[in-house]
Amino acid sequence: DIQMTQSPSSLSASVGDRVTLTCRASQTISTYLNWYQQKPGKAPRLLIYATSSLQSGVPSRFSGGGSGTDFTLTISSLQPEDFATYYCQQSYSIPVYTFGQGTKLEIK
Amino acid sequence: QVQLQESGPRLVKPSQTLSLTCTVSGGSISSDDYFWSWIRQPPGKGLEWIASIYYTGTTYNNPSLKSRITISVDTSKNHFSLTVGSVTAADTAVYYCARVSGSGTRRFDPWGQGTLVTVSS
Numbered sequence: 001d002i003q004m005t006q007s008p009s010s011l012s013a014s015v016g017d018r019v020t021l022t023c024r025a026s027q028t029i030s031t032y033l034n035w036y037q038q039k040p041g042k043a044p045r046l047l048i049y050a051t052s053s054l055q056s057g058v059p060s061r062f063s064g065g066g067s068g069t070d071f072t073l074t075i076s077s078l079q080p081e082d083f084a085t086y087y088c089q090q091s092y093s094i095p096v097y098t099f100g101q102g103t104k105l106e107i108k
Numbered sequence: 109q110v111q112l113q114e115s116g117p118r119l120v121k122p123s124q125t126l127s128l129t130c131t132v133s134g135g136s137i138s139s140d141d142y143f144w145s146w147i148r149q150p151p152g153k154g155l156e157w158i159a160s161i162y163y164t165g166t167t168y169n170n171p172s173l174k175s176r177i178t179i180s181v182d183t184s185k186n187h188f189s190l191t192v193g194s195v196t197a198a199d200t201a202v203y204y205c206a207r208v209s210g211s212g213t214r215r216f217d218p219w220g221q222g223t224l225v226t227v228s229s
Contacts, residue, residue: 001172043222044155044204044219046215049213049217095143098157099155099157102154
């Protein structure tokens with residue numbers, strides 16, 4: 001199975017900061033990587049698919065990059081509504097999908 | 109736009125079977141372009157993919173859950189279902205249903221709101 005490891009597990013930041021979250025795959029997954037945002041008590045929301053494609057309706061301050069085993073999600077200028085937990089998910093080894101353990105982004 | 113809604117019992121006794129249904133509205137479950145999936149999240153923990161199904165009935169299960177899982181589809185009712193057999197407290201989770209794009213980088217979108225299922229006597 002492909003394991004997905006996110007770092008850090010939690011991160012404190014301030015409104016206006018630029019933050020980068022990292023996701024590492026246990027083997028190459030090309031660019032078959034998606035990112036989701038989850039707020040407490042809510043379902044996850046797709047932010048970015050295929051490593052760097054922005055889902056419709058997602059603000060342009062979100063961007064994704066990487067390939068192979070190492071991927072990033074960057075928020076260029078944190079807004080109050082961005083404080084949430086973020087998950088990466090690989091779809092290389094379909095039909096088996098795996099998620100990272102999440103990064104909780106908290107207000108400093 | 110397409111919306112998904114989970115339904116089913118919120119409390120299940122240990123060793124019994126958990127059954128959930130996901131009703132799809134605003135679109136047909138019989139689309140060639142999508143799969144349909146179940147994902148769960150134990151309280152305070154991360155996301156685990158459970159199973160996926162195509163409208164033709166082709167299924168894919170998470171190997172870690174082995175043979176306890178059954179996913180099925182009813183195209184006439186535009187819904188799909190999940191059963192988990194021989195449940196234990198470890199099966200307590202919020203269960204989500206989601207649509208999966210059938211081509212390119214497959215991704216889960218949209219999701220249902222989720223339903224918390226508790227396994228307890």
